[in-house]
Amino acid sequence: MHYKGLGTPRSCPLAVEAFRQVAWRAGHFDDALLSPELGHEAYTRRDYPRALLHYSIWALVGVPQAACNAGFLLDHVHTQPFDTTPPLQLAKSLYESAKADPEALRKLGHCHRDGWAHAEALYSAGMLYTTRGDWDKARQAWNVCRSHEFPTNIPCILPALALDMWTGLAWMWTSLHDVIVVYSI
Numbered sequence: 033m034h035y036k037g038l039g040t041p042r043s044c045p046l047a048v049e050a051f052r053q054v055a056w057r058a059g060h061f062d063d064a065l066l067s068p069e070l071g072h073e074a075y076t077r078r079d080y081p082r083a084l085l086h087y088s089i090w091a092l093v094g095v096p097q098a099a100c101n102a103g104f105l106l107d108h109v110h111t112q113p114f115d116t117t118p119p120l121q122l123a124k125s126l127y128e129s130a131k132a133d134p135e136a137l138r139k140l141g142h143c144h145r146d147g148w149a150h151a152e153a154l155y156s157a158g159m160l161y162t163t164r165g166d167w168d169k170a171r172q173a174w175n176v177c178r179s180h181e182f183p184t185n186i187p188c189i190l191p192a193l194a195l196d197m198w199t200g201l202a203w204m205w206t207s208l209h210d211v212i213v214v215y216s217i
Contacts, residue, residue, distance in 0.1 A: 071101065080105055088126075096130035103127045103139060124153060155187045162195070171195055 071086030084105045090098030106123035123139075130136040154177035161170035174195065177188035 071098070075101075075105075091126055091129065096133040096136065099126045099130035100133050100136050100139070103130075103136065107139065155191075158188065158191060162191070167195065167199065171199075 071083050071090065074080075074083035074086060084102055087098045087102035087105065091102050103123040103126040106126070127136040127139045154173050158170045158173035158177065161167075161173060171192070174188045174192035178192055
């Protein structure tokens with residue numbers, strides 16, 4: 033306004049002072065929010081929510097290491113400044129956004145192996161446990177997946193029912209075998 037004289041008399045010294053204040057504030061704001069060193073310093077001070085804020089901003093910019101660090105904080109420290117998304121589900125999405133990083137791929141594998149409270153990950157965990165033959169863990173993963181809301185739990189219903197039927201048939205076969213063995217003696 034002072035530079036062009038809009039609504040006030042034109043004044044170069046006032047315009048220069050206003051430009052300096054705006055430039056100083058913008059530089060200070062950028063240093064405060066977009067510095068990976070500040071995120072690491074906040075983590076070493078055990079100020080986990082502030083470190084998560086710094087790393088989340090860097091993850092949005094597209095830095096894979098920041099996405100890994102933010103996912104690590106959500107995974108291990110369980111800081112939850114976001115009330116809408118569970119921390120492990122948010123960590124999974126951060127690891128998915130940084131697939132170029134080997135640590136993110138490893139943690140994404142853990143997510144699908146352990147089923148981090150996300151229906152898709154729980155379905156993957158159930159399938160992995162089934163192919164490995166670990167029936168109890170597969171049943172646990174699919175039962176937790178079935179407890180999710182209706183549209184997201186659909187892939188888990190059929191495998192969980194099939195595993196329950198298979199377990200029932202195996203129990204009946206074992207019981208029948210035991211009865212035959214007892215009466216044949």
